[in-house]
Amino acid sequence: MENYFREWIALSELPGMGPGVLLRLAAQNGFEPVALLGLGAPQLEALSLPAQTIRHIHAFQAGQWPDNDYLETVLHWLQSPSNHLISFTSDLYPSLLKQISDPPLLLYISGDPDLLHMPQLAIVGSRSASRSGVSLSRSFASDLTRAGITITSGLARGIDGAAHMAAVALSKPTVAVLGSGLLNIYPRQHQRLADDIVRQGGALVSEYPLRMAPLPHNFPRRNRIISGLSAGVLVVEAARRSGSLITARLALEQGREVFALPGALNNPQSHGCHDLIREGATLIETSAQIVEPLASLLGSYCHDEKRAMPESIKLTDVEARLLEQIGYELVTLEQLIGITGLDAAELLPQLVAMELSGYIENTPDGYQRLI
CATH class of the missing domain: 1.10.10 (Arc Repressor Mutant, subunit A)
Structure with a gap:
């Protein structure tokens, strides 16, 4: 990783302010984000920061935070050539993800970081998917992977896992964004799938510390990364109260394409998709209907060459x-x-x-x- 290793880890875990607020604060005051950690007490007070934020900055300046054992864990993890730590200011940081309102300050990546610059489509849906939903997820993921689009999802059971498995079955790369740390794969039953993803040139991505548990509030937060990395989002199956709908609505806010598969009226896992279609998502029946509108967005990738x-x-x-x-x-x-x-x-x-x-x-x- 580039310079300021300890500083970026501290910024990513700084309580009291999210990444979007921190980046806007830095831009408004004419300093780089890492410079916040070096400001004196009068300057920090002038910025009207929360008390807990100021306490952690003082602890950083005293060398008491972040925890040295954790820093050693990260350094040891980075000794593997497949592991990477990328800050917001790095040239390796995905340009499309920078465009969202609250991009993660730090990305932990196992696998190929260049894959995050390639054309991606997110496929998301219910963890309690029907057999038909799982089959459709695999079918669309296979078609789109063959068309040269990288499938991005959340490694969850159901629709997400089926999409990743379709790419793995074709020996093609796929991107999995986790709601836990990369040394704490969740769900545990997908540990082998996670290993296969890295082995086949894909990538596991997380903004959370390496051993972070899969806490419930992590998953709505990670959904903004799934949609932020992608040119579009396909929702295969989703109930009305579903994390997949959060991803789809985040995608709309981020200016991405949103696609939804219609389903049986008596299937509650289709009701969320029907709501999205009524709200303006594109109704999809074939992979070709996804490929054409996405093709014009491919220029946003590949380091803007x-x-x-x-x-x-x-x-x-x-x-x-x-x-x-x-x-x-x-x-x-x-x-x-x-x-x-x-x-x-x-x-x-x-x-x-x-x-x-x-x-x-x-x-x-x-x-x-x-x-």
């Missing part, structure tokens, strides 16, 4: 034929499926690669050839 027009066309035979079929007039994904005979999962990776290379443009009305 700028694309240059190619000096010469260097396409595979398949891509060259596809470029001819796109032509210079707008064509939708559904039209390309009909023209080429390929499905969305086969087409989208080629379209994304061609867009990133500057051969085509993805507009709200369809794809258009540029060269």
Whole structure:
């Protein structure tokens, strides 16, 4: 990890103020977040900080907090090349997550941190999912993974676990955001799944200290990270009082796409999805209906790299034929499926690669050839 290891851990655990408040306070007063911990008593009082916040800052300055044993635990954990600690100011911090109102100050990551910069879709839903819901979660996760989109979820039982397992079954990476510390996997029955996720190039993510217990209030908080990392959220099954609806509504606040699967009227696990659809979420029946609106958001990822027009066309035979079929007039994904005979999962990776290379443009009305 970069400099200020102890400072960022202290900031992330500072009581009395959330990350959004701290970042706004720093911006308003012209100092870096870590500088707060070095301010003198008069300056701290001038900021009108809560008393418990000031007490912890004084304890930090006296070398009494954070706990030295915990700092040693983190340093030992970081000796593994698969473990990472990323602060808000790091170049490795996901740019899309920075855009939310209260981004976590610190991310503990097991696995590949670069994966957090790749195109992601969150799939969430009930822990008490029906067999149909589990099957749909696996099916959509498989299709979208094949289309080049990374599936992000919460490692919970039911819909979340099924989505992660679908990616693992394809030997593809997936992102799991935990409501506990990374040395305290929850639910315990998903320890092997968590290990498989890391082994296959995926990532486990948490803002909580390594041994943090899965406290009930952690999970609504972690949902903002699931939606914040993702270009969109698909809700497969959800009751009316559900953490999945929290994720979906956070996604709407963050300007992300929200999709919902309709279900049987007599299934209480479908009522939350129906409410979302009435509130403006997109009703989804196929993975292609998710792929097309997400494609225009892919430019938010990959460290905001700028694309240059190619000096010469260097396409595979398949891509060259596809470029001819796109032509210079707008064509939708559904039209390309009909023209080429390929499905969305086969087409989208080629379209994304061609867009990133500057051969085509993805507009709200369809794809258009540029060269």
